[in-house]
Amino acid sequence: MRVPVPYVAALSSDLPPVEDDLCMEVPRNGVPHIAYMKPRPGDRDAHGNLWGRMTRVPGGRILFEAMDPVRQRECMEGLLCQVCARPAEREGGTLFIEWQHADERPMQLNRIRTDMPPLCPPCAALSLRHCSFLRRDQSVLLLRVRKSVPCGVAGTVYRVTPALDQWIPSEFDIYSSYSKPRYPGMIAVRMLRKLNGVSVVDPDSLATELEGTPSL
Numbered sequence: 001m002r003v004p005v006p007y008v009a010a011l012s013s014d015l016p017p018v019e020d021d022l023c024m025e026v027p028r029n030g031v032p033h034i035a036y037m038k039p040r041p042g043d044r045d046a047h048g049n050l051w052g053r054m055t056r057v058p059g060g061r062i063l064f065e066a067m068d069p070v071r072q073r074e075c076m077e078g079l080l081c082q083v084c085a086r087p088a089e090r091e092g093g094t095l096f097i098e099w100q101h102a103d104e105r106p107m108q109l110n111r112i113r114t115d116m117p118p119l120c121p122p123c124a125a126l127s128l129r130h131c132s133f134l135r136r137d138q139s140v141l142l143l144r145v146r147k148s149v150p151c152g153v154a155g156t157v158y159r160v161t162p163a164l165d166q167w168i169p170s171e172f173d174i175y176s177s178y179s180k181p182r183y184p185g186m187i188a189v190r191m192l193r194k195l196n197g198v199s200v201v202d203p204d205s206l207a208t209e210l211e212g213t214p215s216l
């Protein structure tokens with residue numbers, strides 16, 4: 001059986017933005033922030049966050065453990081399945097995956113914030129069965145989510161050199177909530193959603209649900 005390449009997975013050959021592409025811009029609010037030398041439509045989201053650009057270079061390996069920022073954002077904004085990129089939203093609740101590691105505090109289902117885009121039911125069943133990243137991981141939980149709300153972005157915060165002529169990466173994997181002021185030097189690489197109305201799903205019950213589904 002041919003297992004699809006997850007839409008959201010990064011490729012080892014794709015290149016992230018380089019410092020020479022960046023500049024400082026003074027927007028209408030007067031607070032200088034990071035920008036691209038050559039702006040393109042879609043560089044910033046509706047909250048004004050600048051997003052990481054990837055240069056596509058063919059021929060790379062699929063990195064199952066890493067997500068492409070542009071595709072991650074597309075899936076999270078549109079609630080598209082991270083594997084097949086088709087709509088993942090379902091009336092009875094949308095499926096997400098989370099990890100409950102043994103050395104971490106038990107997950108509180110009403111406090112989950114995730115950067116993992118949802119999955120459509122067939123791809124969720126397929127991934128749990130075949131994805132090398134998920135298959136043998138006992139800590140994986142499949143969740144059915146009544147509602148999810150975009151809550152912020154995560155990314156790298158750059159700081160500007162004293163001569164104000166270059167941005168240098170300074171802090172990694174920083175979360176920026178939509179309800180707080182933006183970091184002027186942030187380049188976002190992941191969008192997050194807060195999950196509401198969450199219940200844990202037995203993956204076997206999902207397989208049963210899908211039996212007889214014509215699309216399979």
Ligand SMILES: [Zn+2]
Nearest residue numbers: 081084120123
């Ligand atoms: Zn799918």
